[in-house]
Amino acid sequence: MHQSLRSILTQVCFRSGLLYGLQRLGDRVHLHRRHGRLEFPYLTNWRAPGFQILTYHRLTKRRDPFFAGIDVELFKQQVGFLVRNYAVMDLAEIVRRLDDGQAIPRNAVALTFDDGYRDNYELAFPILESFQIPATVFLTTGFVNREGLLWNDKISYAVKHTRKKCLTFGCQDTVHFPLHTVGERLVATRTILFQLLHDPHAWKLALTDALLKDLDVHDFGDLWDSMLTWDQIRRMKAKGIRFGAHTVTHPILSRLPLEEARREILESKEAIEAELNEPVELFAFPVGRAADFNSNLKKTVSELGFRAAVTTIFGTNTGETDRFQLRRVGLDEPDLASFAVKHCWYKLVM
Ligand SMILES: [Zn+2]
Incomplete structure (x- = not known):
């Protein structure tokens, strides 16, 4: 579709009641596809509520093409939109409810941040706090307190x-x-x-x-000041931000011998638990595409006491989704309208 036509349609959808209608529709049904092709009856009911996990990395006040990040004002608008239209939940709480057989809202959404950048504290945290919503930050523990860089x-x-x-x-x-x-x-x-x-x-x-x-x-x-410190992490934890593990040095785990991968996972979990004095239940696979982890790694993550692991594989989750291969949605959109419409559309297409 032509770029400007798409942008006009996005604006129309965002500014009319159409977006609200699409959202409600997406909470009930998704496109019916087989082998990637749309198939009659085209829409099918969610067998269980579908929930989305959003991925963020860096936030920025001043655009720097060498270090891409979402503009802080746009992030604020996105959070405001999510709070008004979705049930923003703590990911660990969603997982716990699913494990306990409890229901989650049809429009549940969780926010996650990968790698542990300092702007998560300086820019995202005040916004999350002002809207009083939870989020999970996945820490690459070897880089906390200026001890390393990606x-x-x-x-x-x-x-x-x-x-x-x-x-x-x-x-x-x-x-x-x-x-x-x-x-x-x-x-x-x-x-x-x-x-x-x-x-x-x-x-x-x-x-x-x-x-x-x-x-x-x-x-x-x-650049040494671009990652979080344990002090900042503790301050966020005190206000309800949760922390998950994301290895020590951020290797693609499927490219490591399993023993080494296990050490990366375990040591990051232990470091956070020692600093925060609470169990770490969530893990994020570095890079996180289908080729970046495997069944042995998922088994290892489970054996090390995590309740769930997230990937960067695109999509919506339900209670039936493999808990150690949760899908996420990363939306690198230039404005709120396209974020809102895409977020909504992606749930409909799963
Ligand atoms: Zn990462």
Whole structure:
């Protein structure tokens, strides 16, 4: 569909009663599909209430293309919309109710934040508090209290700040990136991050170090202040924000030997439990696509005492969804209307 036509339809839907109608419809039914194809009778009743889990990472006050995040004002609008139209619930509470055979509202939604960025405390927390709604933050515990940084953030920072004017990257097929303009630096960053994402963790970290050396960047300045501290985490916990585990160093677990993956999961759980003095029941698989975990990892997460695990596989959940493979919805939308309409539409299509 043409971009501007879609945007007009989105606005019409958002500003009329149509969105409300779609929402109520989505609480009752979803599209009837088999093997990915729409099939008669086209709509089918939810067998149990469907609930959505929203994924957030970073929030920002000033847009920085090297460190993408949702604008704080837009986040505030989204939360306001969700509070007015949905039952925003604590994810652990939803899971507990499902485990106990209790009902959840038809329009339940849970908010989650991955990785443990400091803006979750500085920007998101005051908004969550003012609306008095819960959320779950999945912590990469090795990065709390300035003890480490995500490899992708290091690369983004280095390419953004290096004094070098070109970069050679790659082993067999080397690529030369000019770094004269912001645009060129963004292209270099995105290409490198995309290429490294699927590599085994140790290899990825070694290449990151080599790249930083090449770029002659040895300090990360204010990037060190981009992750949460345990103090901030405790302050949020005191006001009802919940914390889940997201490993120690954020590797793609399916690319690690199982023993090593188990250690990553367990040590992040134990670190949070020791700091917060309460059991950690939820886990988020790093990166979280279907290829990033497997049945052995789900079994490990369950054996280590978690009640549920979330992925980044798109979709809506019900009480019948595998509790260790919960789906989420990440909505990177430029305005409230498209967020609201897509959020609603995605429930209808599951
Ligand atoms: Zn993550």
